[in-house]
Amino acid sequence: MSEKLEYDKHDIESPAVELEEDENSPIPEVAAIVSNSDDPSLPVMTFRFWVMGVFFACLLSFFNQFFWFRSNPMTLSTLVIQLLAYPIGKFMARVLPSGPLNPGPFNIKEHVLISLTANCAGGTAYAVDITVIQKVFYKQDFGFLANLLLIVTTQMLGYGMAGVLRRYLVYPSAMIWPANLVQVALFNTLHRDDELEPGQWSRYKFFLVATLAMFVYQWIPGFLFPVLASISWICWIAPKNKVVAQLTGANGLGIGALTLDWNTVIAYLGSPLIVPWWAQVNIAIGFFLIAWVMVPIAYYTNLWDAKQFPILTSKLFKDDGTRYSPLAVMTDNVYDNIKAEAYGRLRISTFFVLTYGIGFAGLSSMITHTWLYHRHKIAAQWRASRSDSEDIHHKLMQAYPEVPEWWYAAIFLVMTALAVVTCEVWDYKLPWWGVLLAILLSVIFVLPVGIIQAVTNQQPGLNIITEYVIGYILPGRPIANVTFKTLGYISMAQCLLFVGDLKLGHYMKIPPRAMFWAQLMGTLIAGIMNLGTATWLLSSQEGVCEDNETFGCPSANVFYSASVIWGVIGPDRMFGPKSMYNAINYFFLIGLVLPIPFYYIKKLWPNSFLEFIHIPVLLAATGMMPPAQAYNYTNWLAVGFIFQYFMRRYHPEWHMRFTYVLAAALDSGTAFMVLVSFFIFGIRDVAMPDWWGTRTDLCVNDATSYYAPIK
Template identity: 70%
Template sequence: MTDHKQECFAGNDFIDEKHDTERASIALEEEENSPIPEVAAIVSNKDDPHLPAMTFRFWVMAIFFPMLLAFFNQFFWFRTNPLFLTPLVIQLISYPFGKFMARVLPAGSLNPGPFNIKEHVLITMAANCANGVAYAVDITVIQKVFYEQDFGLMANWLLIISTQTLGFGMAGVLRRYLVYPAAMIWPANLVQVALINTLHKDEDLLPGQWSRFRFFCITAIAMFFYQWIPGYIFPAISAIAWICWINPKSHILAQLGGPKGLGLGVISLDWNTIVGYLGSPLVVPWWAQVNMALGFFIIAWVMVPIAYYTNLWEAKRYPIISSLLFRTDGDSYAFKKVLDPETKSLSQEGYANEGPLRIATFFTLTYGIGFAGLSSMITHTWLYHRHKLVAQWKQSRTQAEDIHHKLMQAYPEVPDWWYASVFVGVTAITVFYCQFYGYMPWWAVLLAVLLAVVFALPVGLIQALTNQQPGLNIITEYVIGYILPGDAIANVTFKTLGYISMNQALLFTSDLKLGHYMKVPPKAMFISQLMGTVIAGTVNLFTAHWLLNSQPGICTPANKDFRCHFANTFFSASVIWGVIAPDLMFGPTSIYNAINYFFIIGFLLPIPFYYLKRAFPNTWVENIHIPIVLAATGMMPPAMPYHYTNWLALGFCFQFFARRYYPEWHLRYTYVMSAAFDSGVAFFGLLSFFAFTMHDKYFPTWWGNPAKEMCPLDAYPLMSPKGGMPDPWGTSEEGMHVFPIAYVPPTIAGNK
């Protein structure tokens, strides 16, 4: 084996010897830095091209950690109280793991020196590709559970892998416009850069002060033991609805103060409950939380009560917050009766018998708010960022050669044909399996891909500068709903291809910028991202397949541990936009037609705030961000109002109080604490499942673990289908109407 081959085997990033001369020719002027102040303050303007990146340590952790993250997140995605581990956890635990491997492995090709920052970045990039769950898993789940279809494991795998990797080919084109130019900042990456740099910098500890790793371990263990209280022994403290308990038989009080109602005064002492839908409040900037709080209070506690108690769209026939589907009389909508049993598309005869579909007023409003949020993003970006966008776009065409771009010339770039091969190959495979298995026609695949390609660059420009991404999910399902009305599976497949392909393209591009900042060889980034994506998607599918075949009644009210709130939301959306279709649901003949005006409202809303900001500079008006205000309730339901109030309370404690009054502690430990809490809860969830839930062993019933709901009326409509007040105690048979409590709608991830 030649010396050159030995260098490649040791993981020296596929750098050819011919690039040695190029490396030496780069002048590293200490004074030269990024023209962007935020980047110059955080990102190093130096590089050591000789640091090995694709080492044996990298391969071990880049395979193991994405598998672990994908399994955890997919498992908890099904859970009634979901939880998502973020790549931040992998960033933290991979560091001591890498240091340990560097200490114990024999020196040589398996261990070419200390665990270094480039290895760490590549492992982080692989973990980023396993963040969340593969969106297309929802299609597999609703087919099997609700539509009684199963195209087989191979079809499911092709669907998931293709939708997750199609955007990878787009990233190859986008890198020239969104990665190389200095003007394309990608603000979210600066947080990751700061954390990784901090971990690889020696900590200056005061006497008695804990290191971040020690703090992480102790806090994670403490949360693991604490979580047994709200998660198993005393679940009542997950939602203390003290207002409802004043008079549990008062329906209005239950709707206002119940955990499945508006949640006034509900207190949660369960970290999993608080962060399950919204993520950790410990890592969201306070200014953004204030905007979310403003949107939440206006929408959930002002607009919704007014709409409900004035009986807008016959609101009182349905629960105040629900994603269930109803008939006009308020009874459950028998969606199978409107489906053709063979084609699984809309049966006009069945629809005529079952009648128009009705949804809860809050659910309707969330669609309207989603419309407004999408259009407001366009106006907000134009008003607040148009000059910056134009100036930085021009700058990106003339001043791309900043110090970071110069330093990256030391590494061979990924050939365009690598990305083109992925894009063309995945598109061809998608056309084949969609046509062969009957997901949707071949031309619909090309149309969905075209939408993703057209929107990827303009949306990417906005995200690279503002950290905001306008979602295409509503537009894609709207478009295909009119082109192929009545076909639920075609609708969700088209939405997934059009929306997630663009989303994945920008995720990959963002990670390429992270690698650009950290001076990681491009070919190593290509391999790490593609490998992480395929591993994560495969693990997502097999985890879902295992649970779907091992858990009786999964994703239905019959299984209290695995209600699959996100899948239920996705299913409701498939009926609304696919089976019934937008023309019948929101067209001129529908009672919900007025929500189309939310597009106009959202488009106009940022304008007065823009001029108020100009009239009153350096005031609180400057902090109002209309798209964030409108996106505040994007997770409701499945998130309920009390999730928001407790989430905001924790956010105030850490992102405002601790940040202002204990800044050193906040900067050192807050992010670490968030990752530790998530990790402790996740390990509790898995252990309790395999030790108890899997064997149908539950903690004995007592006051803190009641057999019945302690606030039973919060999820009931004000008027039952038979008229009068519902009676959950069964004293009035005429008034009794039991609704399956599987509340679940829209999510920021696009489940709507």
Template identity: 75%
Template sequence: MTVDSRHDYHTEKEDNMDEKHDVEHASVVLDEENNSPIPEVAAVVSITDDPSLPTLTFRYWVMAILFSCLLSFFNQFFWFRTNPMSISALVIQLVSYPFGKFMATVLPAGRLNPGPFNIKEHVLVGLTANCAAGTAYAVDITVIQKVFYKQDFGFLANFLLILTTQMLGYGMAGVLRRYLVYPAAMVWPANLVQVALFNTLHKDEDLAPGQWSRYKFFLVATFTMFCYQWLPGFLFPIMSSIAWLCWINPKSVLLAQIGGDKGLGIGAISLDWNNICAYLVSPLVVPWWAQVNIGIGVFLIAFVMSPIAYYTNLWDAKKFPINNSKLYTTSGQIYNTSAVMTNFVLDEDKYAAYGPLRITTFFALTYGVGFAGLSSMITHTWLYHRHKLVAQWRQSREHSEDIHHRLMQAYPEVPDWWYGGLFVLMTVVAIGTCEVWDYKLPWWAVLLGIALSCFFVLPVGLIQALTNQQPGLNIITEYVIGYILPGRPIANVTFKTLGYISMVQALTFTSDPKLGHYMKVPPRAMFWAQLTGTFIAGLVNLLTANWLLTSQHKVCTEENKDFSCPYVNTYYSASVIWGVIAPNRMFGPSSIYNSINYFFLIGLVLPIPFYYLKKRFPNTWMEMIHIPVILASTGMMPPASPYHYTNWLAVGFIFQFFIRRYHNEWHLRFTYILSAAFDAGVAFMVLLSFFIFGIRNKNMVDWWGTRPDLCPLNGAPTIAPLE
């Protein structure tokens, strides 16, 4: 689950309604004569290049390895935290700049130090950090095996599985570059944040008298956020979630469900940047039209569908809390998975005696919406993109989309066989790993998982390249293998990782070359930079996870208040739902959740009327409606709660609507920088507080602002479970 920052674009004719024109409606034939046809791209991306600049220098290798190790360690460490966070690769961009300048100053001139530290070296350090920033999804397999299933295949098996799932996407990325990198319409807005920052650091700005430079602005904003974050992050943690509705009457179950941060969170306020962005990318850089769609989805699902379902007692909803990802028996007790398994496989007799599995109604609805989001993506891609895909296929060999693509012709492209060879090698290793160790996943299932990833990667990539929202394949992969190989939890999550993360990595390996495309970095240098970061991240992620599993008492349980692992617990719940119990029992004809399957049909049909309404009423608010983004809006819930989204949207409104519309020059100049500064300030504070206090198990003294029990019935069931 990896997360990125976003931005958008519009033409001057559309000032009366932000982003009413989705780039997906743009013509395939783009203006190639001057600058990019996308205003935000034209504002931050240079149209000049110097092919003589060195790239894979000694300085690059030192910084790439050092910072990749540090970034992958800290992000895996923070992944386990009760309040997870992620240090953005933007922080590495900033730290590596003075480091590179220092090396260029102190190293002797020559091959080790070929002149001043240049922007292309810096970009390659950033690309390597990008690949090392995300935590390897397959690490969660290791964690749930050890913590919940009491099983351990050893370091080699774990590392090979991580390596294959992280690198399989390279083969797909080799094909995708013709559709998602070369065309100017494929903006990948998150990359513009990094482009703006690189240019800020390496180019002198033409400043008016008294005007701040972007770098000065970044330093001041970073220091300000670093100082402020001590309040919600340590001194006054209640600022992270001010559930004031619940405070009115702490004994009221209804207020706890409606206003508690673990319930629907209506009215809950967060003054903690880390909490606002804990499960979502920075709201400062997501396009406003995309945020509107996310807001529509959250409102309909979390504040309309979920309360109606809960308070009408759909699926015995009132026996369970209103919102979490835990597993329950029919009477509302926590489900004991080990009571229904023998040798890590479902035991039919034990299951019949123990009883069926139940989940919260909100959790079930989010699965249904995930079904709809997946099918809607197929329909949406066909309706909106089929002509452009055909045109791009025909033009991919000889057509230059814009000036940036023309400038990149100065460098030799990565041969297709490099991508293809790595893809075949990783496929063979994946099959061998699953066959040698007892993952209970046969070779043909490995191939099926990879095939699913290949099928969906292009339509998902189109959506991400335009909106920076990435619908996931985790649900459909779980669903498919759960029917084929029921009762096998480790096989289920392994198949999910092969099918889902291969696609995610393919899009990471496509997004990064787009950054290199903007910055005119040689493609072959980018290829090796990505491989380096991916290999380092997989190794360090696994070592870090193993260290935490052995050093932390009751890690990934509620008994460990600092490392309760919300992501891992949701991952474990999914392994039980789709692997142990399996979809036939969970969502089949005999299950109370059977109606969830209709969401597949709903998602398949839903984009069609909106497509024709947009054609019937052009240049209206209808242009903003994007069904796959709406349906993907709650993809992080749970473990995220609705209040995370409402606070995120509030901040997004300020920057991506109000400031963008009424202070557009400031927005183009500083918004990306401010987002990076906030991330950096929070990261520095969290790291410093950990090494000063956390590593010694020191906490803030107890006072009203640190009390976790101000909403004691937070999200509690309406009907108390039996003891």
């Protein structure tokens, strides 16, 4: 049956709100999805909320930090928590005695607040990367307190800015935040009566069965038969051929490589079941052009001595292809010119250089694309946001007391002071003015970036800008570089995460003060759990992030390489006029110009396939490479084609009803299997007996092409 959602449009009886008959949002897509009614009497911060909010925040932050360390990482999305919280909330409402602990049926507002608390805890704290590379690669440790303060300040500082931005990015109807509309639709779907035809499965029955099936299945590629995780069948035919290994190996360009391991499919790009098909098409085009056209041409024409190094790696090398040790060119963790002259220059793989160039192009293309396609819409909606913010949803929210501005100001000032104290007391090599400059960059960019995200669902990142700026101002200081980057980039990102959640609460009529405390609680829990999990793994797992098959920390290794490139060596030495890699600076210009011809070509041929071409998404396609491998992309795209194209087109009813639920089930089943296997076998160093299906050397040069130079 059709999954078309219909919502009641009845006015509420509240002395604080006066509504016109049939009043609704002036934005059509919002009016179609978001209900224009509210019941302020619904309890929100109930006992059920506190129990599930704390539990799921702890669970999600532990899961995602644990999986972040794994050689095949994965991320559990808040979608899983949305689905799990609903039946648990219903169960608690049924079994708890009526009264303060159980004030009536489990309602949609409790559900939203639980999910938003978990959402604030869902991402791994970026500052954990600093702690990891300090301990593992730079051989220094400032202690748990310093690490916790850095994590808390970088995660919460942006929240202070959100208070000022509410009037520009939350209250106005013009600021849509399109991603929230999917969430709203899902919440409303879960909380309406599910009228099932005879014999039709409910979503929860489907979710439970699919989760159990994936939990059982994942033991095969995840433990019993791990060679199924990377089937480089072409390479197996000619295992001693270096070119074949480079082109078809799982650690090379992965042409023809398959995986039957769901963890490998979702390791870096998330679930392909929930990414729109148009975006997947752009990712596919970008991946094929960059990884399978540009990279082989650059490598086999020996651009920048490409053949001296592996074809696909983020590792650091010397001119002769041996590993580069940043500690050999540093004194007291600061670049030493005398040591560097004697040791030799830093070299990186041609692919790694190109990924930076593509990143430059992607950043500048976002500016041009936004100007060409969205300038009128943004300008119109910005004008509307200043003159006409009193839409139905803003009026309904007047029934609830707003969070005082001084609460946000206090967070901003306290976190700024803590950041300065942390960097001054401990030797982060970042002076107080560096902390303030990073925060200033975040303050300058957060509103224009927030407007772009609220309208277009795209968020230009500040990581490259912040690395560039501090790399020129304070070259030779890797920890200062990554600390500055985290303060500048993550403060803005966290602010917009907070603002985006506030908009979801605005749509769902969650009391603002309840939102404020729930979000802060989730963020604080996440910081403690992230650091605790990282500290445990770093102390309990031998060779973690360096020489550990299970916990190889691919993201931390890329973060470390970036700290050396931008921090130890610096952008001037690495990409400046005298550098052999200077040419990649032209990618800024390429990205700035590239959207222009496509814009005018689309005008000449409207309603053609060119309408789906989105240059910033296309250029961002390989943004996760490295650490992602090419076969992560190809298998991700194959699964995405099945569900987002074939199933959506030929089985739309099934797709509408079950695809998101299946995505959550597959992720959940895989995550539970990985944890159970670790705590039963991994923590005791018990491995599957050696046999053909557990070998990693079936394609010898496949491994060689990544871990050692090919002469």
